[in-house]
Amino acid sequence: MSPEQQNNAQAQLPQVDGERPALGRLHQQFPEAILASHSYRGDDTISVAGDSLLPIMQFLRETPELSFETLMDLTAVDYLKMGKSPRFEVVYHLYSLTHNHRLRVKVPLPEDLPEVDSLTSLWKIADWYEREVWDMFGIKFRGHPDLRRLLMYEEFEGHPLRKDYPKSRRQPIVAQRT
Amino acid sequence: MGVGEFITSKLDHAVGWARKYSIFQYPFITACCGMEYMGVACSHYDIDRFGAGFPRFTPRQSDVLFVVGTISHKMAPVLKTIYEQMCEPKWVVAFGVCTCTGGFYDNYSTVQGIDTVIPVDLYIPGCPPRPESVLDGLMLLQEKIQNQKQEILPKAKWRETQSSVSRLL
Numbered sequence: 001m002s003p004e005q006q007n008n009a010q011a012q013l014p015q016v017d018g019e020r021p022a023l024g025r026l027h028q029q030f031p032e033a034i035l036a037s038h039s040y041r042g043d044d045t046i047s048v049a050g051d052s053l054l055p056i057m058q059f060l061r062e063t064p065e066l067s068f069e070t071l072m073d074l075t076a077v078d079y080l081k082m083g084k085s086p087r088f089e090v091v092y093h094l095y096s097l098t099h100n101h102r103l104r105v106k107v108p109l110p111e112d113l114p115e116v117d118s119l120t121s122l123w124k125i126a127d128w129y130e131r132e133v134w135d136m137f138g139i140k141f142r143g144h145p146d147l148r149r150l151l152m153y154e155e156f157e158g159h160p161l162r163k164d165y166p167k168s169r170r171q172p173i174v175a176q177r178t
Numbered sequence: 179m180g181v182g183e184f185i186t187s188k189l190d191h192a193v194g195w196a197r198k199y200s201i202f203q204y205p206f207i208t209a210c211c212g213m214e215y216m217g218v219a220c221s222h223y224d225i226d227r228f229g230a231g232f233p234r235f236t237p238r239q240s241d242v243l244f245v246v247g248t249i250s251h252k253m254a255p256v257l258k259t260i261y262e263q264m265c266e267p268k269w270v271v272a273f274g275v276c277t278c279t280g281g282f283y284d285n286y287s288t289v290q291g292i293d294t295v296i297p298v299d300l301y302i303p304g305c306p307p308r309p310e311s312v313l314d315g316l317m318l319l320q321e322k323i324q325n326q327k328q329e330i331l332p333k334a335k336w337r338e339t340q341s342s343v344s345r346l347l
């Protein structure tokens with residue numbers, strides 16, 4: 001992102017409001033880590049740098065007025081055919097049961113090093129989500145206790161939801177596991 | 179025609195008749211086609227009228243393997259094992275377009291037709307097939323069973339199979 005775009009993002013800083021303070025608090029707390037943010041009809045989205053994901057998530061979870069206890073979803077997007085750079089983006093959806101608010105956190109990841117910190121230390125559910133994203137997109141999660149494929153079998157080669165995985169590629173059928 | 183030949187052909191006919199009206203099926207149901215299978219099995223269409231109303235939930239007791247629903251690459255080895263566990267004579271029905279060709283699941287996870295894994299006797303296309311076409315298919319299968327050569331193992335061969343089975347056990 002160019003400095004100009006960054007300034008734009010800064011200029012559109014949402015106000016800290018009573019109901020959904022997450023974006024404002026993050027901008028206050030982690031000014032350098034935030035790449036972009038926007039809010040549309042009550043839908044808050046923030047894009048953060050990969051190396052500060054863990055402290056940001058911990059902050060979101062543990063600050064009492066935010067308390068995002070639930071990791072509702074964790075997935076990834078491959079922007080290969082949309083010409084976006086960097087190529088990958090990991091998307092987290094958080095929900096606070098206490099305050100009934102939501103937040104979407106995105107982490108852009110480059111093609112040559114698709115790696116990000118694992119959130120298993122904060123949310124147990126991240127375990128299988130991260131395994132699924134590893135399986136489908138080949139994005140590695142540093143510090144994951146057991147990063148194996150979740151849906152495909154071990155002999156499967158490649159990551160089928162990457163946009164450069166050939167649609168018609170078929171892999172041999174393996175023997176049954178007992 | 180000699181007397182021997184006459185008897186064999188009549189015996190073949192009788193065995194075929196018995197076999198085609200006592201189809202014990204093994205429903206291998208993995209996806210949405212299962213609903214349609216239930217529709218065929220229930221009283222409205224009543225597959226029992228064709229002597230095939232008795233699903234066995236073990237492959238060792240069944241004659242016809244109904245493969246109903248999408249088969250993924252992970253499921254394929256299981257399907258193969260089930261097929262191998264069935265006793266001869268056995269037939270396989272591919273129920274629904276997913277099992278025939280993979281259907282619209284032209285992707286990394288779906289087997290493109292179960293005939294890449296096991297031999298298939300009858301294909302019933304449709305997504306899902308109407309109960310009428312299932313019954314039509316069933317009657318075609320009965321025709322096939324009736325008209326084929328009925329393999330009955332001679333005693334010596336039978337003993338051989340028995341001993342190889344007991345060796346396995």
Ligand code: SF4
Nearest residue numbers: 210211247274276305
């Ligand atoms: S053929 Fe259609 S109805 Fe049957 S399993 Fe496939 S998708 Fe489902």
